[in-house]
Amino acid sequence: MPNIKLPDGNQLSFSEAVNGTQIASKISSSLSKKALVMEVNGELKDLSFLIEKDSSVKIFTSQHHEGIETIRHDTAHILAMAVQELFPGTQVTIGPVIENGFYYDFARKEPFTENDLRKIEQKMIEIVDRDEITKREVWERDKAIDHFKKKGETYKAQLIESIPNNEEISIYFHGKWNDLCRGPHLSSTGKVGKYFKLMKVAGAYWRGDSNNEMLQRIYGTSWSSKKELDEYLKRIEEAEKRDHRKLGKEMDLFHFREESPGSVFWHRKGWSLFQNLISYMREKQNLAGYQEINTPEILDRSLWEKSGHWEKFGANMFTSTTPDDKVFAIKPMNCPGCVQVFNQGLKSYRDLPLKMSEFGKVHRYEPSGALHGLLRVRAFTQDDAHIFCTEDQITKECLSVTNLILEIYKDLGFENIILKYSDRPDTRVGDDAVWDKSEKALLKAIKETGLEYTINKGEGAFYGPKIEFVLRDAIGRDWQCGTLQVDLNLPNRLGATFIDKDGSKKVPVMLHRALFGSLERFIGILIEHYSGKLPFWLAPIQSIVIPISEDFDDYAKKINKEINNVGISSEVDLKNHNLNYKIREHSLKKIPLLLICGKKEVDSNTVTIRRLDSNKQENMELKKFLKEFSSLSKPPRN
RNA sequence: GCCCUUGUAGCUCAGCUGGUAGAGCAAUUGAUUUGUAAUCAAUAGGUCCGCGGUUCGAGUCCGUGCGGGGGCACCA
Numbered sequence: 283m284p285n286i287k288l289p290d291g292n293q294l295s296f297s298e299a300v301n302g303t304q305i306a307s308k309i310s311s312s313l314s315k316k317a318l319v320m321e322v323n324g325e326l327k328d329l330s331f332l333i334e335k336d337s338s339v340k341i342f343t344s345q346h347h348e349g350i351e352t353i354r355h356d357t358a359h360i361l362a363m364a365v366q367e368l369f370p371g372t373q374v375t376i377g378p379v380i381e382n383g384f385y386y387d388f389a390r391k392e393p394f395t396e397n398d399l400r401k402i403e404q405k406m407i408e409i410v411d412r413d414e415i416t417k418r419e420v421w422e423r424d425k426a427i428d429h430f431k432k433k434g435e436t437y438k439a440q441l442i443e444s445i446p447n448n449e450e451i452s453i454y455f456h457g458k459w460n461d462l463c464r465g466p467h468l469s470s471t472g473k474v475g476k477y478f479k480l481m482k483v484a485g486a487y488w489r490g491d492s493n494n495e496m497l498q499r500i501y502g503t504s505w506s507s508k509k510e511l512d513e514y515l516k517r518i519e520e521a522e523k524r525d526h527r528k529l530g531k532e533m534d535l536f537h538f539r540e541e542s543p544g545s546v547f548w549h550r551k552g553w554s555l556f557q558n559l560i561s562y563m564r565e566k567q568n569l570a571g572y573q574e575i576n577t578p579e580i581l582d583r584s585l586w587e588k589s590g591h592w593e594k595f596g597a598n599m600f601t602s603t604t605p606d607d608k609v610f611a612i613k614p615m616n617c618p619g620c621v622q623v624f625n626q627g628l629k630s631y632r633d634l635p636l637k638m639s640e641f642g643k644v645h646r647y648e649p650s651g652a653l654h655g656l657l658r659v660r661a662f663t664q665d666d667a668h669i670f671c672t673e674d675q676i677t678k679e680c681l682s683v684t685n686l687i688l689e690i691y692k693d694l695g696f697e698n699i700i701l702k703y704s705d706r707p708d709t710r711v712g713d714d715a716v717w718d719k720s721e722k723a724l725l726k727a728i729k730e731t732g733l734e735y736t737i738n739k740g741e742g743a744f745y746g747p748k749i750e751f752v753l754r755d756a757i758g759r760d761w762q763c764g765t766l767q768v769d770l771n772l773p774n775r776l777g778a779t780f781i782d783k784d785g786s787k788k789v790p791v792m793l794h795r796a797l798f799g800s801l802e803r804f805i806g807i808l809i810e811h812y813s814g815k816l817p818f819w820l821a822p823i824q825s826i827v828i829p830i831s832e833d834f835d836d837y838a839k840k841i842n843k844e845i846n847n848v849g850i851s852s853e854v855d856l857k858n859h860n861l862n863y864k865i866r867e868h869s870l871k872k873i874p875l876l877l878i879c880g881k882k883e884v885d886s887n888t889v890t891i892r893r894l895d896s897n898k899q900e901n902m903e904l905k906k907f908l909k910e911f912s913s914l915s916k917p918p919r920n
Numbered sequence: 921g922c923c924c925u926u927g928u929a930g931c932u933c934a935g936c937u938g939g940u941a942g943a944g945c946a947a948u949u950g951a952u953u954u955g956u957a958a959u960c961a962a963u964a965g966g967u968c969c970g971c972g973g974u975u976c977g978a979g980u981c982c983g984u985g986c987g988g989g990g991g992c993a994c995c996a
Contacts, residue, residue, distance in 0.1 A: 393923080393924060393925090394924085395924090395925095396925090482924090482990060482991075483923090483924065483925090483990090483991085484923075484924070484990060484991030484992065485922065485923025485924060485990095485991065485992055485993095486923080486991070486992045486993090487922075487923090487992055487993065490992075490993075491993080492921075492922070492992075492993040492994080493993095496922060496923050496924095496992075497923090497992095498923075498924080499923095499991070499992075501990095501991080527989095531931080532931090538987090538988085539987085540969080540986065540987045540988090541987095543986090543987065543988090591996090594996060595996055597996090598994095598995090598996070614996090615996095646995090646996090648994080648995075649921050649922095649993080649994055649995090650921070650987095651921065651922070651923095651991085651992080651993075651994085652921090652993085652994060652995070653988095654989095658995080743996080744996085828956095830953085830954065830955055830956095831953040831954055831955095832953055832954095833953075858952085858953085859954090859958090859959085860952090860953080860954045860955095860958090860959060861954065861955060861956060861957095862954085862955095862956065862957060862958070862959090863954095863957080863958055863959080864956090864957090865956050865957050865958095866956095866957035866958055867957085867958080868957095869957060870957080876956080878955070878956070880954095880955060881955090882955085890955085890956085892956060897956065897957085898956095899955090899956070
């Protein structure tokens with residue numbers, strides 16, 4: 283005689299045990315059609331789950347997160363069914379739901395081709411049409427292992443072996459086909475609908491371990507309507523249009539080539555963007571009390587041995603042997619060099635906090651498969667700084683770093699920032715009392731920012747806790763950029779000291795911080811965030827002066843010179859092309875302003891402005907233009 | 921690093937089952953002098969990623985190296 287409590291507070295009474303489908307149809311016939319899965323006392327269950335006791339029940343449709351996830355989970359099963367029907371002998375492994383879709387990992391010798399994906403999709407549609415009924419059974423562990431071993435499903439057998447003893451082993455049937463699965467699932471394959479698409483095949487290690495064999499992963503997406511599927515595919519297309527590698531080429535910012543994989547060849551325009559960013563940050567940092575330094579890119583092996591990098595980071599370091607057989611490393615980090623600057627000369631407690639910044643170019647031998655445009659390179663420039671301070675100064679300094687970072691992100695158009703706080707890892711140096719102190723200090727700083735933060739337990743650096751600054755871009759993607767780390771180790775290893783009030787030598791605390799992390803990477807993110815349409819002050823070419831015909835070339839040259847003189851980066855386009863052609867060309871290159879001049883402008887000493895992404899024409903006195911846009915062409919100041 | 925995939929003109933790409941390369945755009949030259957997203961024509965342009973092999977003959981087939989792309993692992 284279960285009483286069923288619904289989310290709206292209503293209660294339904296049943297004379298005998300009842301399942302989700304029955305509850306849904308009791309509520310309304312439309313819900314019974316749309317119901318996909320339910321939650322019973324906080325646990326997700328199949329609609330067929332029989333409720334015997336009084337329970338709270340929520341029924342989910344495709345409008346709920348739980349509903350769409352179940353659709354995706356079922357689509358993954360149907361994918362596995364289809365693959366096994368088409369390619370007998372293929373082993374199934376795992377097939378979870380992921381953001382926007384699902385994947386399934388298969389063990390099969392022959393690779394799946396793009397063509398196979400289309401065939402599999404057809405088969406999946408067939409299976410949906412067959413509307414196979416879902417059935418859940420709970421099996422004995424040994425029976426289950428035996429069953430899958432007999433079928434030749436050794437991976438599944440392994441999975442069952444690793445399920446804890448106190449957990450049920452549930453087997454889901456869709457018609458005859460079955461799979462080990464925690465569930466829940468839809469009541470039949472027909473419920474999945476046909477709004478799915480297989481996206482790509484990729485290699486993936488069994489259990490995510492690179493020592494294991496590689497499986498074939500098929501990624502797919504699945505939705506509850508054609509509209510949602512189309513919108514998703516459209517979103518992917520839009521993201522591809524923003525790809526910084528594509529835009530970088532089109533905008534003539536940089537290129538890569540074989541001779542130096544993962545290193546950027548910056549073109550004039552890209553380098554100008556790069557320098558614009560640096561000069562903006564340089565000014566910000568100087569105002570915040572940083573002293574800019576610069577340290578060597580090549581340093582003797584012994585320094586890296588002392589700092590611990592040789593041992594901990596050696597596999598990622600480029601090294602160089604001189605003709606007389608000395609071994610140097612090309613710096614993968616700036617910190618040891620910076621500590622050496624600190625070490626030069628005696629430092630007093632009065633010098634602290636001492637903030638040294640460096641736009642340091644570092645090289646890291648990243649695995650070839652990790653390289654990705656500007657976002658993952660082997661040579662990059664860090665907007666790095668190291669703050670030497672006392673333990674008492676940690677919180678205040680962390681707070682000022684955080685404020686600086688947030689200010690800078692805001693200026694660059696990122697307002698949606700999340701912090702990630704990572705505390706002590708298992709393998710660490712330094713005693714717990716010091717960790718207590720630095721964790722507390724860092725946490726206090728985070729709390730004072732009032733920002734949202736997540737805690738990553740045990741993910742800190744081996745020398746101290748850290749904050750990472752994650753920004754969200756225009757299309758909702760998260761990028762980890764800035765970082766702030768408290769280090770009580772490196773200053774000690776490299777013998778940094780200061781003379782304290784009492785005349786004794788003490789080891790300073792060192793804060794590592796980077797604002798964007800890597801300027802190369804950040805520029806990649808910027809390009810994608812803005813689809814190449816950079817803010818005016820950052821754009822490498824801010825305007826192009828276009829004379830309507832040869833007759834106005836002189837005027838165009840004259841005003842371009844005046845525009846350059848007030849600090850706006852501008853060019854004249856004197857090529858033998860018509861106006862339409864030039865507008866199209868420069869618009870595609872994302873030039874913020876096109877300045878058109880013809881008879882009208884010459885006569886009135888004006889320019890006609892056409893802004894990127896607008897077809898409005900604004901006629902403006904040249905003087906006014908120079909005044910207005912020269913201030914806009916400078917970096918923002920707060 | 922691993923799996924899959926890919927490499928043809930400055931760019932984007934075509935080139936079926938092997939018979940020594942083609943388009944559009946860009947470039948150059950000429951004509952045109954243009955009022956808000958591609959004016960017309962002509963010309964020039966290639967070690968088909970490198971190396972090796974099969975073959976009478978390789979852009980095409982095979983092996984190998986390097987690079988790119990998608991994932992996985994990695995991101996200290």
